[in-house]
Amino acid sequence: MTLEKFLLDHGLRISVDDTKGRCLIANRVFTPGELIISQEPYSSVLDIDSERRRCDNCFNLSSNVKRCSACKSVRYCCSSCQVHAWKQQHKSECQMLVKLIEEKQRTPPPSLRLVVRLVIKRSLQQSGVLSTKADDNFETVEALPTHYSETQEERLVSYAQMANLVKTIVDPVEVDLKEVCQLFCRIACNAHTICDEEFRPVGTGLYPVISIINHSCAPNTVLLFNGKRGIVRALQKIEKGTEVTVSYVELAGSTKTRQLALKEQYYFVCQCKRCRKMETEEGIIEDAILEGYKCPVQQCNGAVPSGRDQPGSQCVTCGSGCDNKKLKRSESAANKLLEEANLAMRSRDDGQARLLFEKTEAIQKEIFHVHSVHLMRTRDALMKVCMSLNDWQSALRYCLLTLPAYERAYSVNSPLVGLQYFSLGKLHWLLGNSREAVTALTRAKGILSVTHGSGSSLVRELTGTLQEATLEAAYRSQIPGGPEPMSLDITDRFKHHRSLKR
Known part of the structure; x- marks a missing residue:
């Protein structure tokens, strides 16, 4: 076919x-x-953070992954996945990894292993060991653009060095160094980040x-x-x-930010209907709200575009001026605090992270529009760190603050908006606010049933929580102020819904 x-x-x-x-x-x-x-x-690899917790064959999360006894570099959730991976290409890959270990060389990083696996699969398909299908053959890979001539020389030098490493690893498979270099170019502008159902990255695939x-x-x-x-x-x-x-x-960013990201990685200027609004009044207002400063006039809900070098700029709604230099100093101070907060998060110091995020938010809400993506991301981080600290009431407050910005930055039917409503519903449910939980969870189900499919595990979990909240809301409506239909305190509820900490 x-x-x-x-x-x-x-x-x-x-x-x-x-x-x-x-x-x-x-x-x-x-x-x-x-x-x-x-x-x-066609080729895929887990990232470093996921390879110890996920199966290398199916990418599913497992508490009991077992390492390959030979190369000790990949893990599998069950014997079926191990056998399938062995037949597909791990048999060849394993021998190469064992050779590297014997030569006291470290296991290649994910970006390199992705190309190694691609080269191995191409060789196995060309020799007839692996079959090909209409959507699974090297010709479909070759048809992808490389943007080779547009790639910066420094990056090409790096790709050439990695191509040499690939050649060494896959020996005795014969490879052409220029072709492998072009494969790195193809992956750079065509590969996708593989995420779980809640958009947390777990690996990369072509x-x-x-x-x-x-x-x-x-x-x-x-x-x-x-x-x-x-x-x-x-x-x-x-x-x-x-x-x-x-x-x-x-997508949560100004047109300039999106265009820059697309140009740097994918080498094109987007001409979609959203980008074409950039020079219109509607587009200018949208960009100013998403990444600009709030209008200094309290009664105005407008915003001032950022990124300009001149000392003063004007609100795109009312024309009021502001001191750009002063705002940029405040923004710089907030960014410094944000770096420290993220470092504390990575170090799992949740208490210190919360303190630093709160200081960041205090500065940001004075200078940014209420729908600013900068403020939205800080409040989102605060919501998650409060969950980690089991401070559900504060987590709920920050979740409510993020939603208007989420709906502005993304489309209302975005899965990210749906996930935020799911978090809101679970927080309300944990705190015993069953009616509010039903409203939020119903909204989440309406979005996520479309984006994830009604049969997905995420939507099944959501449906279960919605049913529980609906029963509680109905019980309370019959007996106002009466006891809970289930004797669950917040801790017990959380045990039933540990996925809240996403």
């Missing part, structure tokens, strides 16, 4: 645009939440068919992962003939 036939069977087709190159087009109507396409990675989907800052689909399988779902109704788009970068 050809790739074109494979895509047609999924209601899709490829079109070629003069500026974008290949595009994926809907060949039929897709409804919100409908699966667009899914794909196993999905050559999914990579045909182009970027938009207002995407009509979302990419999530079931283990390491990439799954693309429709966020909205997609009409026949419409291009399928997904987001490549963090």
